[in-house]
Amino acid sequence: MKVVQTFNWFQYVLILLFSLSLLYGSDLSSKIESTECPKNYTCLTTFISPGSILYARELDLSVIWNDRPSAFDQVTVLADGSGKIFEVEVAEKVFYYRVLWKGKEILVSRFDLDLSKSLRTLDIQKISLLKEPTPNGKILANLPKNLVFDVIENTHPLPKKLGYVKVKYEDQVGWVKRSSLSDDEFDIRFYQVSLETLVKPYTFLAREDNFKTELTIVGKDFIVTSCKIGELACNVTSRMGESSFGMPEEAVYFDLNLSDGKQYVCEMRRVDFVSELQRVILEEITEEELDPFINCALKEEETEPTEPEESNETD
Structure with missing residues (x-):
């Protein structure tokens, strides 16, 4: 009888652990790397943001060409005892952060890191500020919806929507579940709304x-009613795609054809339009003054491969 009871208890523990792994699998399944913090430093854990064009530098300011950080790599940002991040001026008024990456100290632009981002609390039933980044952490406060926070550090890459984010x-200062936060600093009424839907009205x-x-x-179908480059009129077609720079996201491309034969392509990302809608909310502009950023470039001419000329020489 005792053997049966022991087996049942052991079976119960296994089932409980398995259930917990399913419940919190997104937070526990991928362990973050443990990096020893140097003495007399404060260390902040964060990750390389996707879409970044990284020109990380070693401390001698030589560029790492062959082995440099890539998206989702974990880094440890070095700060002093008060939490102020150490910066190095790599050019006039251009500062990079000192970080540890794969055991060595390098310099990285803050804009390439998750901790440069700001996120908002979503409209869900309960969002807690926790003392520790664990499901059972002590609750320090309950947070209102649509509140914007700067990321101090994070346990997992932000786009993966796992783990926790440290905020003030x-x-x-405490931790919030990543799944309780939006993906950017904009009003949550725009959260996960497609670019096509946003521009339609x-x-x-x-x-x-x-x-x-x-x-x-x-906005409806991205119809261009007027197109000019300088003094020249142009014909336009539009197509949806993914952004060519910055964070990966929706973008609309406008292909411009001029009467002189030149061709241009202009890109408007989702963030470019949402930024303008945010300005409307803040009453900085009216809806009639929307003027989103677009990035234009001259299309490179596609040269057709030429057949090699036949030799007329005879032996």
Whole structure:
């Protein structure tokens, strides 16, 4: 009888552990690397953001060409005892953070790191600020929805939506579940709304200075009613795609054909339009003044491969 009871108890423990692993699998399944913090430093854990063009530097400021950080790599940011991050001026008024990556100290731009991001609390039933990044951590406060936070550090890469994010709320610093936060600093009414849906109600002007491009765009189906580059009119077609720079996200591309035969392509990312909608909410502009950033470039001419000329020489 005792043997049966022992077996049943052991079986119960196994089932309980398995259930917990399913319940919290997203937080426990992928362990973050443990990096020993150097003496007299404060260390912050974060990750390389996707979409970054990294020119990380060693301390002698030579560029790492063959072996450099890539998206989702974990790094440890070095700070002093008060939490102030150590920076190095690599060019005039250009500062990089000192970080540990794969056991060596390098310099990385803050804009390539998750801790440069800001996120908002979502509209869900309960969001807690926790003392520790664990499911059973002590609750320090309950957080209101749509509150923007700067990321101090994080246990997992932000795009994976796992683990916890350290933030400051009023005078308290604690951890919030990543799944309770949005993906950017913009109002949560725009959260996970597609670019096509966001632009649909509006007609707006998009301008670019380098080529003096002006597009008047009807949001529904991205119809361009007016197109000019300098003094020349252009014909336009649009197509959806993914952004060519910055964080990977939706983008619309406008292919411009001029009467002189030149071709241009202009790109508007989702973030470029949401930024303008945020300005409307803040009453910085009106809906009639929407003017999202677009990035334009001259299309490179595609040269057809030429057949090698036959030799007329005879032996």
